[in-house]
Amino acid sequence: EIVLTQSPGTLSLSPGERATLSCRASQSVSSSDLAWYQQKVGQAPRLLMYETSNRATGIPDRFSGSGSGTDFTLTISRLEPEDFAVYSCQQYGWSPPSTFGQGTKLEIK
Amino acid sequence: QMQLQQWGAGLLKPSETLSLTCAVYGGSFSAYYWSWIRQPPGKGLEWVGEINHSGRTNYNPSLNSRVTISVDTSKSQFSLNLTSVTAADTAVYYCTRGGGPYTYADSWGQGTLVTVSS
Numbered sequence: 001e002i003v004l005t006q007s008p009g010t011l012s013l014s015p016g017e018r019a020t021l022s023c024r025a026s027q028s029v030s031s032s033d034l035a036w037y038q039q040k041v042g043q044a045p046r047l048l049m050y051e052t053s054n055r056a057t058g059i060p061d062r063f064s065g066s067g068s069g070t071d072f073t074l075t076i077s078r079l080e081p082e083d084f085a086v087y088s089c090q091q092y093g094w095s096p097p098s099t100f101g102q103g104t105k106l107e108i109k
Numbered sequence: 110q111m112q113l114q115q116w117g118a119g120l121l122k123p124s125e126t127l128s129l130t131c132a133v134y135g136g137s138f139s140a141y142y143w144s145w146i147r148q149p150p151g152k153g154l155e156w157v158g159e160i161n162h163s164g165r166t167n168y169n170p171s172l173n174s175r176v177t178i179s180v181d182t183s184k185s186q187f188s189l190n191l192t193s194v195t196a197a198d199t200a201v202y203y204c205t206r207g208g209g210p211y212t213y214a215d216s217w218g219q220g221t222l223v224t225v226s227s
Contacts, residue, residue: 001170035213037154044203044217045154056215088154092211097169100154 002026002091004101012109019076021104023089028069033093036065036074039103040085048087049074076106084108111136113218115204117189121225127191131204131218138162138185142207144214145178145189147200155200159207160187167210194225 003026013019023034031052037045047056049065052072062077076083086105092098117129131143139162148154158168160178168176177190191198201222205214 037214044220045214046217047213047215050213050215090154090213092213096156096158096167096211097171098156098211100156102153 001097002029002099004089004091004099006087006089006101006104008104009102010105010107012107013079014109015079015081017079019074019079019083019106021074021076021087021106023067023072023074023101025070025072025091029072029091030093031068033091034065034067034072035090035092037088037090038083038085039088045088079106081108111206111216113204113206113216115202115218115221117202117221117223119222119224121194121223122227123195123225124193125225127194127198127202127223127225128188129202129204129221129223130186130188133185133187133206138182142210142212143178143180143187144205144207145202146205146214147198147202148220149197149200157189157191157202159210161210165210194223196225199223199225 005024007022034052036049039045053065064075086103088103089101112134115131142159144159145157160166175192180187201220203220204218206216
């Protein structure tokens with residue numbers, strides 16, 4: 001199965017700053033097969049991005065995704081207070097199983 | 110807007126069978142794939158398996174021998190059974206919606222914490 005490694009484990013930033021989160025795959029992943037989720041404490045994950053760079057319904061344009069092959073990035077251009085959460089990447093194009101990264105916690109500095 | 114509501118037993122003993130059900134409200138049940146994803150406490154997400162309206166399933170190979178996902182299209186519901194549970198199966202289990210097989214989850218249930226303890 002494909003292993004996704006996210007870095008950093010924890011990212012401490014202030015509102016208004018730019019956040020860059022990384023997701024690295026153990027083997028090449030099609031850019032059509034990479035998603036990002038946001039999860040707040042006590043809540044279910046919420047889809048942010050799919051097919052690497054497509055924002056899900058209702059996701060503001062300060063969120064963007066990029067990457068190809070084994071390296072993918074989620075960027076939040078200017079952090080809002082509600083953006084502090086855990087972010088997870090997922091690859092889903094291969095035959096089972098779809099796999100997730102272990103998550104990056106974005107915390108207020 | 111489509112909503113997913115799930116329920117099931119929250120406390121099990123080792124060797125028992127985990128059973129969860131997810132009901133889908135609003136929208137076309139037959140247009141999607143329906144999945145279960147779990148998250149052990151403090152850990153990352155793990156895909157368990159999926160089913161479509163006709164009963165076609167895909168399972169995580171690591172759970173394949175213990176997991177069954179079924180569907181009841183008359184009620185717009187799908188269910189998860191996981192046999193012979195151990196403490197390692199303790200997790201929050203989410204039901205989710207996907208646009209097809211092997212895809213992302215764009216709608217999630219509220220989650221059910223299942224604890225396995227003697």
